[in-house]
Amino acid sequence: MHAPRFLSHRPRWIGLFVAAIVGTLSACSVAPVLHAPEPASPSVQAPAPAEIDSTLHTSPLHTPPLPAPILREQSRWVPVQWSELPGLDTDAIHEAWPAWLQSCQRPGPTWKALCPEIAQLANAPVEQQRRWVRDKLQPYRVESHEQRPSGLLTGYYEPALVGSRQAQGNFKVPLYAVPNQLGQRKPWYTRQEIDTVPAARAALRGKELLYLADPVDAMVLHIQGSGLVNVTEPDGRQRWVRMAYAATNDQPYNSIGRWLLDRKLITDASWPGIKAWIDRNPSRVNELLWQNPRVVFFREEALPVGTTPPGPKGAQGVPLTAERSIAVDRRSIPYGTPVWMKSTGPQTHLDRLVLAQDTGTAIVGAVRADYYAGSGAAAGELAGRLKQPLQMWALWPR
Structure with missing residues (x-):
């Protein structure tokens, strides 16, 4: 599984999912070209059909x-003939x-x-x-x-989760917007400090965007950098919103799967394997999650009601x-x-x-x-x- 790459400039320590969890040209060649992102251009309008010769x-x-x-x-x-490309005539x-x-x-x-x-x-x-x-x-x-x-x-993907606008019932794991004081401290508080240090908790008060029920789901969302969350609005309507990457606390990313493997606590470092260990060791959830000090802060993107959500922006x-x-x-x-x-x-x-x-x-x-x-x-x-x-x-x- 795993990074949104950026999904709207998300950090891509998440470019690996399973891996993140566990761990000369001759003188006649063209000169090197150092490429920066090419500037954007306005949307392109299609020309009249006659402009393309489909028989060419x-x-x-x-x-x-x-x-x-x-x-x-x-x-x-290195330029090649089309015949070198496998599957060219069969791909849709x-x-x-x-x-x-x-x-x-x-x-x-x-x-x-x-x-x-x-x-x-x-x-x-x-x-x-x-x-x-x-x-x-x-x-x-x-x-x-x-x-x-x-x-x-x-590979990477976008999680699809269920959340709540308020902390209620099992929904107690907050997803935060960027704190106002983020730039005043680099690196910012670690994941453990956010959970335990009063100054960190005070800085995030009022920055709660949504609440999830499972802290491991929240960790998956942090690793992927973006995700869809189905929420029930105050008027009773259900809708999808996107939690898009906004910033991090500038702490390093450490793999919780790697931590479990190194201590021989698991042999399967997939998310199902990690969740199974958590189910057997509920009192050690914080100990596990605190091994990864990096936290992602999000911004909410509203999505059209009643339609399939578009993909996150890369x-x-x-x-x-x-x-x-x-x-x-x-x-x-x-x-x-x-x-x-x-x-x-x-x-x-x-x-x-x-x-x-x-x-x-x-x-x-x-x-x-x-x-x-x-x-x-x-x-x-x-x-x-x-x-x-x-x-x-x-x-x-x-």
Whole structure:
């Protein structure tokens, strides 16, 4: 499981879920390009349908010469033929189009000219979309500067919980907004101090946003950095709200799963395993949770009533799309870049088109990604089992 990368600039020590719980180009190559986030542009309007020639495609009998490699701060992009990409002809790439349209709400200069065509193709047959991708883009194998093409894929998700506006019944675990005095003390109080030091408790008085019933659920929310909470409003209506990352207390993140493993208290450091230990040791809950001094402060985002909540915003500033958005090291892959990924593990095989829309402090390196699995328990189960080899190909305009 595990980071929201940022979900709206959330910290990504949470880029690992299970892992977080337990623990040269030649002289003729292009010069290094150090990439900062590309500036946002206004939403793109689709052109008239006549502007795209849907019959245009590259003949399989003619393969154009490959361009030069691209050297980025954290990676080396090596141009390849489309035939190198596994599963290209079988992936339902139309499922990635909504994520691509989201990236086109904040396109960088490289993508601004193509976004109108991407918008026009939103409802086109999948074969036309696939043909356009081949015609307009060039695939590059992403490698480290040491020419290593393999890396690591992990997963993250957005918890979906139940909460209360008031401290009542079992709902006694507060989620806090940013305290007014946060900037006056760095690092701020630890998790244990927040629970026990009068000055810390006084600084958070009145900053309670919602209350949860389970302190471990609150810890999951802190690790993921963002989450959905179903609350009952004073008028009796139930609605979803999003607890979005706002800040931290600047304390280090320590894994409570690692703490349990190191003391041989458990052998299964998944959240079900941790919760099972808590059920057997209810008097030690605070002792366990205090091992992680980092606390996340939230801000509430209202969501439309009666509709499926959109995904949380990633570091690109657009909502994430379940199973089609990834967090990357932006020094390796710029935000908004379509990426072909291949990852095979004991239970999960992924050959698919995804969009680089998020990042995180744990997501570092040339071939490194965190896969956004979506919201809720099923997404958490998928994210929790992802820790497997990864290959990536960046798709870049010709």
